[in-house]
Amino acid sequence: MDRESASLLPGVCALLADSGKPLPDDTSLEKLLDRFTELSEAGVSLPESCPCLLDFISTMASNSTSDPSILSFTLKLSGLMAATENGYRVLQERSVLEVIFSVKHWKDTKLWDDPCIRIGWLYGFKRMLLHPKALTFFVQSGFLKPLLELQSDPSIFVASAAKQLLVHILLATQPEEAHASIKTSEDHSAVVLQTSDHIKESLKESKLASDHARFLSLLALILEQARHPLREQLLKALAASLEELAEAGDSRITSPLMDVIMAGYSTESDDVTKRLLSSMLNVNKPFDLVQAAAWFLSRSRSCASRDAVNTSQAVRILLLPLHFVTEQPLLGTGTKYTSTICICYVKLSSAPVVDNVTMAAQLKNKKAFISMICSCLRKAPEVALMPHDVLPCAPAVIVLSVVALLRMCSGDTLTSSWPSLNGRRNEDFRCLVSSGRVQISALNALASLSASPGANSTTNQVSEILLHYLCKPNSDPTVLKKSYEALLQWMSFWTLESSIPQQLGEDLLMTVKKRACDPRWEVRDSTIEFLGQLQCIPSLGSVDASLLSNRSTAPLLREALQDPESYVRASAVTALARGLVPCWQQETELPQEQTDTVRQLLDILHKDTEGFARRAVVHYFKTWFFVCSRPPSSPPSLLLESVRVVFSCGSLDLDWEVKVNMLDLAELLLDSAFLGYKRRTGAENHPYATFYTDVNGPTKDADAALESALRTLAGQGVFSALLSSLVDYDRPVALKACELLITIRDAISLASASTMDVSCELPEYGWGREIRELLKSEGDAGRHVNVCEVLTLLDLDERRGLLSQSSDHVHNSLQSLLQDILSAGGALADPRKDGGQEVIVDCY
Missing domain, CATH: 1.25.40 (Serine Threonine Protein Phosphatase 5, Tetratricopeptide repeat)
Incomplete structure (x- = not known):
């Protein structure tokens, strides 16, 4: 101190x-x-x-x-x-x-x-x-x-702190080595004994599920970190209480109870957790059964391969709701199941009359039934990747069951593909129709199932149902977005042999054109994003589909640049950049329509009132230049002309992210300008250092090349943009500009900078005046300054240090804190000192 x-x-x-009074700032004591x-x-x-x-x-x-x-x-x-x-x-x-x-x-x-x-x-x-x-x-x-x-x-804060302290004390009783005997100290034994007795009595006396969940959460937290024999000692002491809870079948404590089981479970563990797990995987409530199975698969990935019996049972349980609802053969045929609830499902799937009170109640409870279906859908992609000796059906059948469920949710249950559905079943599953929650879960599952084995065999069914959802006029925007995402996932796995039929591709193009004009901006935005993301699928290059032609989609994207919603305009800019990447890579000349698009983008940078679109425009040119400079090449003249405009407009933009993207473009230009020069060996060498043929000094050719590169950068407006950003009021912008200027300064310092005459123009007012003040030069010194002299005179290292500091570094000290407490305490003791007004404590 x-x-x-x-x-x-x-x-x-x-x-x-x-x-005896509190301080005005109640955080000062904590500080x-x-x-x-x-x-x-x-x-x-x-x-x-x-x-x-x-x-x-x-x-x-x-x-x-x-x-x-x-x-x-x-x-x-x-x-x-x-x-x-x-x-x-x-x-x-x-x-x-x-x-x-x-x-x-x-x-x-x-x-x-x-x-x-x-x-x-x-x-x-x-x-x-x-x-x-x-x-x-x-x-x-x-x-x-x-x-x-x-x-x-x-108080939840007190209870949480008490739980953490108790866990800390209990874990202190553990031996250093996992297989050593537990410490025999009376103090340690008393802690374990009293804790287990307290949890046991609390679980027995309280009838509230919230109390049970609280103590189960405590026990799970202990077991997760406990080692042998503490874990076994606690489980043995609480076995009867836990088994009683498992048999009670309270849905509200299924999750915390499974947390306890999985925290203490292993294939080598004693019979306590095995009995508990068996009870949870054989309860007579469908919702609890599915929840327990999902919890087991989520928490037992490390031992799933070693516990094939429970894993197989959990997989079957999770497939049961889909098997029952869709009538797909997910559980195989002629198989006898040991679980009573499995038998319940099989009976009901083949009988028109619901003869089981439990299942009938579950079907009538819309919230619980939908939650159960969604739980199964979330685990379906993981289940489809299970080993064949665990999975009771082919993964393709799981895909078809999700497709069937999506068809039911759309309300299309009376088509020729559903001859077995009767009026009673339609009534039972009416809660699924137009359920956005189930649709979103099913579409997420379908997207992930695209990577499952044998998924290509279901291409026609998947593409048909996804196109059906995209064509539905009343589809929710989120459902449409998920449909696009699922379609993209599947298209990334399609090959020429398994691609969608030409007619289906044309229908999809027509649907996309219609969705691009949807009155809801969320739908238009998802559609434009879809068109842009299509360009990122390499395997589609050989597929002959009209949708994939830039000539078909580019007009939609250019039209979206005029959309009244800024999100849509930004998505259109990003999509256009993705579509032009192949053309940029081949360095072919841009057609007139694409040249007009570039002019349109620059106009957005000038006039658009929303930052989203302007950020996307700067990122567009950054992507263009990055593609053209990898490998190094001569950037197109249109790009170089546009770069000057980007720096000119970006320096004046009020959005700090636009300016940061502009500086990223400046960094690419610096990289390209200095990339052709070899580097001097030595620890002091900078990545942008120039070429030296003699270790004693630079060659004249290298100096001339460096000077030419600097003149090019100045002509492109790089130096003006960096100097403008150096005094920007947004600290991330100023810090990045300072770092880039230091990069240039270090490269120049290795050459004969005194002979280089590279200048840039400063405005007479605004940031130009600030730079001249930093240089301690008068306003009549001229609007042009020598770049090398500016970089030498500016104390960039000190400025970078200041910009790197947090905003509270001046007052962030113990002395300042103590002074504030004394000042506030003195004013508190004598109200006349502050005139009865509130005391404001300035504690960092």
């Missing part, structure tokens, strides 16, 4: 001890505690360097009139100091710990009811327990009981 802060600290301690924590972790002994803190804690231990926030700070500070050997010894000698952490003391003073005190008590102990003797003090003082009681605290 510095001398000034050390001199201020006693006054702060006295102020906090004497004043002060953070400072003390940093000092302690840096190896500073707080009792030795700050002896006034000991007196402060001793005073506050018997003070019950101060504000709870100050008392809570005292508890946390006590725990921090007691975490070290010296602090623990001194506080014990003063008998402070027994008093300040006494729950009886705080209850007698009626302060324990304040959450601030309970939080301070918990955090103080959590810090103190870093000391090896603190656990013994904690257990022998009887503090475990109140900690267990705080697990059910009405």
Whole structure:
């Protein structure tokens, strides 16, 4: 701690001890505690360097009139100091710990009811327990009981902190080695025993599902980090309670109960978790059954290959709802299932009359039924990738079942492809019709299933249902977007042999043209995005489909540049850039219509009032230049002309992302200008350093080439844009510009910069005047400046340091914090000092 802060600290301690009122800024004490924590972790002994803190804690231990926030700070500070050997010894000698952490003391003073005190008590102990003797003090003082009681605290912050502290204490009982015996200390055994008894009694006494979920969450958190034998000891003690919960079949605790099972589960584990898992995978409630199976597959990926029995059962359970609803043979034929609920499904799928009360109730509960279907759909792609000895059907059948479900959701259930559906089943599954939630889940699943084995055999069915959704006039915008995404996923796997028929391609083109004129901007935006993303699918280059022709889609994109919605205009710009990448790569001359498009984009950069479209335009030219300069080549003249306009407009733009994208383009230009030169060897060499043929100095040819490159950059407006951005009010823009200027300066410093005459023009006012002020030159010094002289005179390294600092670096100090606390405390003690007005504390 510095001398000034050390001199201020006693006054702060006295102020906090004497004043019974809270500070105006309730975060200042937390910030002060953070400072003390940093000092302690840096190896500073707080009792030795700050002896006034000991007196402060001793005073506050018997003070019950101060504000709870100050008392809570005292508890946390006590725990921090007691975490070290010296602090623990001194506080014990003063008998402070027994008093300040006494729950009886705080209850007698009626302060324990304040959450601030309970939080301070918990955090103080959590810090103190870093000391090896603190656990013994904690257990022998009887503090475990109140900690267990705080697990059910009405304050969620207190309950969460109590849970974390209890987990920390329990894990401290573990042996260092996983296979060693558990510590036999009475303190450690008491913690484990009391904790298991408390959880057992709480699960038994409480009838509320929220209480059960809370303690199951605590147990799962412990088991996830516990090792043998602590994990087995806890599971054995709580086995009966957990099995009772599993048999009760309460849907509200299925997830936390599965968390507990999977946290303690392994193929080598004892019979407790195996019995629990078996119970959960054989419950007689479809929703709970599916939820448990999904949870098992999500949490057991590491041991799924070693537990084929439970994995196979979970897979069958997750396929059951789709099997029942769509009548696809997902479970094979002639197979006998051990699960009673499986039999229930099979019976109902073949009988027109619902003869099972449980299933009938599940079908009538629309919310639960849809949630169950969505859970199955989320896991369907993962299930389709399971080994063949686990999966009861071919992956292609899963794809067809999702297609069938999508057809049901569209309301098209009376077509020739559904001859077995009767009136009763249509009535049962009416909740699926037009369900956006099921449609979105099914489309997400269908997109992921494109990578499953044998998916190509379902190409016609998939393309037909996706086109059907795209053609529906009343489709929800989100459903349409998901349909486009699924179609893109499938098209990325299609080959020439499995491509969509020509007629279907023409129908798709007609649908896309119609959707591009949809009155809903979300639909237009999704359509334009789809057209742009088509260009990113390499395998479509050989497919003869009219939709994939730029001549068919480019007019739609150019028309979208005039869309009234800025999102759509931005998507159109991005799509046009993707479509022109092959043309740019071949360095062919752009036709007149594409040249007109470039002019249109520059007009957007000039006049568009929304930042989204302007950002996309700058990114368009950045992509163009990147493609043309890989490998190095001469950029087209139209591109170079456009670059000048981009820098001119981008420097004046009010959107900081436009300016950052402009600087990315400037970086590409720098890279291209210096890329042709070899680099000087040595650690001091910069990636853009110029070529040296002699280790003693640069050649004249290299200097001439560098000067020519700098003149080109100046002519393109790069230097003017960088100098303008250097004084920009947006710090990310100024920082990037500063770094690029340093790059140029370092390259120039290796050459004979004094002989180079490269200039750029500064405006008479605005940023030009700021640059001249930085150079300490008068306004009549001329509008043109020498680039080499500017880069030499500007202190770019210092400026980069300042721009890299956070905005609070000036006030972010312990001394400033202590001064603020004293100032606020003094004004609080004497209201006349601030005229009765609110005190504003400037704590970083």
